[in-house]
Amino acid sequence: MTDPPYFLDGLDADWKKGKRGKRGTGSVGGLPIGMKFDSExxxxxxxxxxxxxxxxxxxxxxxxxxxxxxxxxxxxxxxxxxxxxxxxxxxxxxxxxxxxxxxKAFGMTHFLKKRVDISDQERKRLTEEMDGRKTPQxxxxxxxxxxxxxxxxxxxxxxxxxxxxxxxxxxxxxxxxxxxxxxxxxxxxxxxxxxxxxxxxxxxxxxxxxxxxxxxxxxxxxxxxxxxxxxxxxxxxxxxxxxxxxxxxxxxxxxxxxxxxxxxxxxxxxxxxxxxxxxxxxxxxxxx
Ligand SMILES: C[S@@+](CC[C@H](N)C(=O)[O-])C[C@H]1O[C@@H](n2cnc3c(N)ncnc32)[C@H](O)[C@@H]1O
The missing domain is CATH 3.40.50.150 (Vaccinia Virus protein VP39)
Structure with missing residues (x-):
């Protein structure tokens, strides 16, 4: 009976010191723990x-x-x-x-605010349209x-x-x-x-x-x-x-x-x- 490293968010083969590993996994950077997705x-x-x-x-x-x-x-x-x-x-x-x-799902407001390629009018429309929409978790x-x-x-x-x-x-x-x-x-x-x-x-x-x-x-x-x-x-x-x-x-x-x-x-x-x-x-x- 066992419970191996889950290989999510750096809880993988590098798990030595009780801390999550730091190595680049090709996952989306800058996201909080638990939200990274990496097909590898x-x-x-x-x-x-x-x-x-x-x-x-x-x-x-x-x-x-x-x-x-x-x-x-x-x-x-x-x-x-x-x-x-x-x-x-x-x-x-x-x-x-x-x-x-x-x-752990999160909304898009933060990302919409950062998009310089979207006009203020379109941002407002999208913010309303995407109300309640979150990442798929x-x-x-x-x-x-x-x-x-x-x-x-x-x-x-x-x-x-x-x-x-x-x-x-x-x-x-x-x-x-x-x-x-x-x-x-x-x-x-x-x-x-x-x-x-x-x-x-x-x-x-x-x-x-x-x-x-x-x-x-x-x-x-x-x-x-x-x-x-x-x-x-x-x-x-x-x-x-x-x-x-x-x-x-x-x-x-x-x-x-x-x-x-x-x-x-x-x-x-x-x-x-x-x-x-x-x-x-x-x-x-x-x-x-
Ligand atoms: C998910 S935890 C197990 C937790 C355990 N079920 C409990 O109730 O405390 C996985 C454990 O595997 C250990 N581990 C990771 N790689 C290992 C390796 N190559 N050999 C032995 N242990 C390892 C980690 O240090 C970690 O404590």
Whole structure:
């Protein structure tokens, strides 16, 4: 389960210091964050993700799931990258939120004022005619989540017997009903330990982990950020492995994992030891 850089507005492969990158992207200059449009962004995202997905399909168990957050505008490129790496695309889910969803569309008055080639009379007419007209961005209230699967070995039953993967846990529920493709949770607010730019809601990460894996299994996040995936894995009795390029975010992730008591390591270990010849002692893997 992961949430890679979105490749919008410089949140791309250059993301190191928790600040948006400065490199020229060919996008429209001088516009506020979130309003730049660059047709190369999607292609760059796809090229960035392909080698990552190659590694993920290599290490996932057959039938294992990959869940990836993305901006809706570039979702298709991410899905193509996954498909080209031999993942089966199972579905697209929606993380829906209602608050802190900034309406970023803007009107033309400012631009009209700057146009020296337009007469005052025509400017006045256009200003009236374009009243309420804005750039084409509705208020964003969701993000996409790709659900992809490594092909199974044999039937669902054969694959389950070999790997305990490939089937969802339909008893898990966010709303009292069966797990559905739309999941609602507000965007997390910055807290004492977490100043990451884009943390994901723990509630949704925990829910997805419970639906798509079993206790004692291992969840990998190659773009860990502030540690949400590992914290969700810890809370749901799974093991978590995170990779993060920015040491400041690694420190936040470690702090978040540390302050929450690991009540269930023993239970997770017992589950895990049924299927593995390794065990964990003092945070080190020991060969049995
Ligand atoms: C969208 S954020 C993940 C946020 C995370 N889901 C959370 O809840 O905090 C993407 C993360 O990927 C990291 N990142 C970017 N390029 C990376 C790379 N090449 N290797 C590892 N991490 C990288 C960024 O530093 C950033 O923290």
């Amino acid at each position: 962004q999607g292609k760059r995202l796809q090229a960035f993700l392909e080698p990552v997905f190659e590694q993920l399909i290599r290490i996932l168990k057959p039938g294992g799931f990959m869940l990836v957050f993305s901006a809706p505008r570039l979702y298709h490129r991410m899905a193509i990258a996954a498909e080209d790496c031999r993942f089966e695309i199972r579905d697209q889910y929606i993380w829906q939120f209602t608050q802190r969803a900034q309406f 509705l208020r964003p209230q969701f993000e996409s989540i790709l659900c992809a699967q490594k092909p199974r070995e044999g039937t669902f039953v054969d694959n389950w017997r070999r790997h305990r993967t490939g089937l969802i846990d339909s008893r898990q529920s966010l709303t009292g009903n069966v797990p559905s493709t739309v999941m609602s949770a507000e965007k997390p607010t910055k807290d004492r330990y977490n100043c990451h730019l884009t943390p994901k809601p723990l509630k949704i990460c925990e829910h997805l982990i419970k639906v798509f894996s079993c206790e004692g299994q291992t969840i990998l996040d190659p773009f860990l950020g502030s540690g949400t995936t590992c914290l969700a894995a810890q809370r749901t009795n799974r093991f978590g492995i995170g990779i993060e390029i920015n040491p400041d975010y690694v420190a936040i992730a470690e702090k978040r994992l540390e302050i929450e008591p690991r009540k269930s390591t023993r239970a997770a270990y017992e589950e895990f030891s049924k299927t593995s010849e390794f065990y964990l002692e003092d945070r080190k893997w020991i060969h049995a």
